[in-house]
Amino acid sequence: MGTPVLAVFGPTDSDATGPLGPDSRVVRQPVPCSPCLLRECPIDHRCMVGLESSRSCTRREELLATGQGTPDLPAADPAPDPRTAFLDRDGTIIEDLGYLGDPERIHFIPGAIEAMRVLRAAGYRLVLVTNQAGVARGLITEGDVRRVNDRLRQLLAEAGVLLDAIYYCPHHAEVGPPEYRLACDCRKPGPGMVERARQDLG
Secondary structure, three states: OOOOEEEEEOOOOHHHHOOOOOOEEEEEOOOOOOOOOOOOOOOOOHHHHOOOHHHHHHHHHHHHHHOOOOOOOOOOOOOOOOOEEEEOOEOOOEOOOOOOOOHHHOOEOOOHHHHHHHHHHOOOEEEEEEEOOOOOOOOOOHHHHHHHHHHHHHHHHHOOOOOOEEEEEOOEOOOOOOOOEOOOOOOOOOOHHHHHHHHHHO
């Protein structure tokens, strides 16, 4: 209808449901975890509490100053900073107990959670990449790996640390049944898991 619109977005996706038309502006805080589309924030509501009223007022003044039919200002704030920290799991975040299959045996390495909080505060995405050749060796199953990873994600969320993604490689080049005995590119130091994260997270 040609009416100027200033829309404030937090966990929802301004690209999918933002206002249409040249006389609209979006105000959002560019944080790595938004848009998450979650109804309840598992961490600290940073996509909302990071918004400042002065920023909204600046956008409003820009919008009113341009009038209608002047689409020379950007319609949305810049995309979140794509910096990402890729973290190993066993021996880096949690103690390396050797082919961990029991979620109840997770023990965090002292300082790991605090370090992850620092990375988050600095604007980094956090992606876990872990070799799990115990699957190929028949010592654990992929279901075990997923249960441990799910519990790890939950414990970190309870501690205020959000993981953007978890990737694991169940393969080994020399042992295991054919479906797992692979000279794959996802087993570190191969780049496969990092490439997958690049495709998934941009």
